[in-house]
Amino acid sequence: MSPSNIQSVCQKYTSLSATDVEKLIEIEASLSYYAELTDCYMFIDCMLENLPHAIVVAEAFPKTKNGLYEKSVIGKFVFESFEPAVFAAFKNKEKSSITRAITQEGITVEQNVVPLFNDQQQVIAVLIQEKKVEVQTTPIDDFRHMPFALIEHIVEPNSQPIPVVSDLLVESIILTNHENKVIYSNPAGHRFISELSGLERFDNVALNKILPFLQEVYDKGDDVFFLEITIDRKSFIVKKIPIRDQNDKVTLLIIHDLTELKLKENELMMKTFAIREIHHRVKNNLQTVTSLLRLQMRNDLSASSASAFQEALNRIYSISSVYELILENEDNAEEKVDVIALSKKIGHKMVGTSDTPSIQLTFHDDNVQLFCHSKKAVSLALIICELLQNALKYAFIGREEGTIDIQFQQDAFSISLYISDNGVGMQEVKASFGMEIITRLVEYDLAGTFSIIPSEQGTHTHIQFPVSEEVFILND
Numbered sequence: 001m002s003p004s005n006i007q008s009v010c011q012k013y014t015s016l017s018a019t020d021v022e023k024l025i026e027i028e029a030s031l032s033y034y035a036e037l038t039d040c041y042m043f044i045d046c047m048l049e050n051l052p053h054a055i056v057v058a059e060a061f062p063k064t065k066n067g068l069y070e071k072s073v074i075g076k077f078v079f080e081s082f083e084p085a086v087f088a089a090f091k092n093k094e095k096s097s098i099t100r101a102i103t104q105e106g107i108t109v110e111q112n113v114v115p116l117f118n119d120q121q122q123v124i125a126v127l128i129q130e131k132k133v134e135v136q137t138t139p140i141d142d143f144r145h146m147p148f149a150l151i152e153h154i155v156e157p158n159s160q161p162i163p164v165v166s167d168l169l170v171e172s173i174i175l176t177n178h179e180n181k182v183i184y185s186n187p188a189g190h191r192f193i194s195e196l197s198g199l200e201r202f203d204n205v206a207l208n209k210i211l212p213f214l215q216e217v218y219d220k221g222d223d224v225f226f227l228e229i230t231i232d233r234k235s236f237i238v239k240k241i242p243i244r245d246q247n248d249k250v251t252l253l254i255i256h257d258l259t260e261l262k263l264k265e266n267e268l269m270m271k272t273f274a275i276r277e278i279h280h281r282v283k284n285n286l287q288t289v290t291s292l293l294r295l296q297m298r299n300d301l302s303a304s305s306a307s308a309f310q311e312a313l314n315r316i317y318s319i320s321s322v323y324e325l326i327l328e329n330e331d332n333a334e335e336k337v338d339v340i341a342l343s344k345k346i347g348h349k350m351v352g353t354s355d356t357p358s359i360q361l362t363f364h365d366d367n368v369q370l371f372c373h374s375k376k377a378v379s380l381a382l383i384i385c386e387l388l389q390n391a392l393k394y395a396f397i398g399r400e401e402g403t404i405d406i407q408f409q410q411d412a413f414s415i416s417l418y419i420s421d422n423g424v425g426m427q428e429v430k431a432s433f434g435m436e437i438i439t440r441l442v443e444y445d446l447a448g449t450f451s452i453i454p455s456e457q458g459t460h461t462h463i464q465f466p467v468s469e470e471v472f473i474l475n476d
Contacts, residue, residue, distance in 0.1 A: 006044075009057045009075055015049040020124040024057065027116065027127070031060035034129075041068055041109075041130040044116070045078055045086055054078040054086055057125070068107055068132055081239070082224050089113040089126045100133060102224055102241060108133045172255035180206040180218055180251070192255060196232070207253075214238065217253070234259045276327065279374075283323040290316050311389055311434075314350055318385040321345045322377045337377035339370040343384050343406055350385065351404070354392045358400055364407040369474040370415060376470045379445035380417075386434045387419045387461055395423025395459060413467055420460040426452065446471070 006028055010021045024044060031042045044058035056073050080087040085098035093115050101111045109130045115123040172189035176182055182202055185193065193202055197210040208215045213231050217240045226239040235258040243250040290313055297309045325337050325345070340363070347361050372380065388404065396402040407418040429435070429452060442450040448465025467473060 005074065006057050009055065010046060013048050013055050014046045014057075016046065016124055017118075020118050023118060024116070024125055028058040031058060035060040035062045038062075038129065039064070039131075043073075043128040043130070044125050045128060046125045047090060048077070051077075052080070054083075054090070054126075068109065068130065076223060079224070079226060081226065082241075083111065085111045085113045086126055086128060089115045090123055093117075093123050101130075170257075172253070172257070174207070174253040174255065176207050176251045176253070178249040180208050182207055183250070189253075189255070192257070196234075214253075218251070228258075235262045279323045279326055283320055283327065286316050286320040286323075290320070307393075310353075314353075314385050314389055315382060317349060318346050318381040319378055321349075322374060322381050325377075326374060335374045336371045337374060339372055339377065339380060340365050340368065340408065342377060342381055343408075346381060346384050347388060347404075347406060350388050350392065356392060356396050356400060356402070359392065359396065360401075360403045362403060362405045364405065366407075366409060368408045368410050368415075370408060370410070370471075371474060372471040376445065379441045383438055383441050383446075383463065384417075384419070386438050390434060391419070391421045391423065391459065394426075395421040397424060399423070410467075410473055414464055415467060415471065415473075417463040418460065419463075420455075420458060422458040425455065425457060426459045 006025055007021050010016050010024070016024075024046075028044060031044070034040075035042045039062045041062065042060040043056055045054040046057050047054050054077070056076050056078060059072060059074055061067060061069065078086055082102040083098075085096040085101060088096040095115075096113045098111050100108055102108060110133050112129045113126050116125040116127055118124045170188055172192040173184075173186040174182060174189040174193070175184040181204060182193070193207070193211065194200060199205070199210060202210055208218050213229055217225060217227055217238055220240065224239075224241055226237060229236050229238060237256045237258060239254040239256075241252040241254070243252055293309055293313055293316075297306060301309065321342055322337055325342055326335050344363060347363075351359050351361050384406075391404050395404075403422050405418070405420045407420075409416040409418070439450055442448045442463055442465065446463075446465035447468075448463055451462050453460040453462055465471065
């Protein structure tokens with residue numbers, strides 16, 4: 001292979017820079033020497049730019065009589081399910097080995113793979129050494145009897161053949177000969193062909209004739225190949241492996257039915273859409289209620305009535321903020337709510353609409369990534385709302401400036417939320433509707449505790465609640 005070929009393959013299929021390609025060309029120049037020295041087959045593979053597969057960009061074969069490969073495999077795709085060591089070297093950035101990999105021509109080989117790095121220590125390719133695995137075969141007298149037990153699935157569907165491992169698999173296992181006629185299938189394979197072709201017997205019919213959608217698989221010749229197919233509302237992954245070293249050319253098809261999985265995915269998607277639509281309606285309804293309250297507030301109201309209306313608006317806004325955060329993330333199928341973002345959203349809104357907008361609001365989260373599901377998020381939103389309302393209403397009487405601090409801390413089993421101010425302080429705790437809301441939500445919804453910490457200046461509150469399936473911390 002000339003250096004121009006490795007350059008053209010990389011330019012067409014990969015995102016490697018010109019400098020990276022030059023480095024591979026330098027390595028490729030010595031491949032043939034390593035192939036002769038080790039009596040092994042040498043390859044360089046690179047990752048494709050837009051697909052989770054690799055591609056062969058360089059090769060070198062030792063000069064042996066019975067070679068592993070009949071023709072060049074440069075430009076052939078490499079799939080992880082057949083050559084996992086290649087992809088392990090890419091992902092882990094270290095040497096990887098496997099005693100049984102399947103080559104592009106369906107041959108079992110032993111592979112040693114090392115990653116190739118550029119000057120920035122990025123893996124740009126892998127260097128592969130392959131050697132054929134010598135497999136001990138069954139004595140010929142026993143082997144001759146084996147196919148008859150297997151073929152009975154096709155020739156005599158109602159008979160009781162000798163049990164084999166493939167009978168226990170849910171995947172369809174199908175063998176076809178050089179004419180693409182079925183010579184064996186396991187029970188799952190027999191059902192697969194029967195359901196899609198309408199035939200009960202097909203032992204003398206080419207599989208690609210009764211199932212035309214498999215023609216693309218056979219058109220790939222002697223390559224190991226897999227393809228996802230959707231036909232008649234059914235979805236399949238078809239893997240094809242050519243088998244050599246037999247008198248008759250045999251093709252192995254492994255077919256995995258994805259239909260049920262696709263249906264469940266569609267059902268989940270529809271449920272997700274329905275839930276998001278409900279969230280939209282809840283948010284819109286809350287906005288309607290807010291608008292009605294604001295219209296009512298435009299009438300001549302007493303100071304106490306206006307204050308009560310504003311408190312109600314703050315509570316409604318806090319609940320609405322939960323649904324806004326859920327709907328902002330279209331991929332949020334689990335309805336996770338970022339608690340830190342929620343507290344900031346509520347806090348800034350409430351300070352901005354209060355009678356003392358000059359109050360400084362500070363947050364300390366210690367890089368906690370705290371999330372909870374929607375129900376718990378609503379409870380937390382209301383708790384934060386009530387504590388902030390109390391601070392804004394009572395802490396800074398006669399003052400135009402002040403600070404409210406919101407702090408989150410975590411340990412392995414619990415979350416602590418501290419909301420403090422530097423105001424006049426709370427001389428005594430009085431029973432109120434707001435305090436009742438806080439206590440009930442903390443104890444019954446969050447299974448936590450609420451306390452007011454004595455302090456010489458300001459009011460300091462502490463809420464502690466356990467980590468659970470609905471309240472959790474995401475670690476990097």
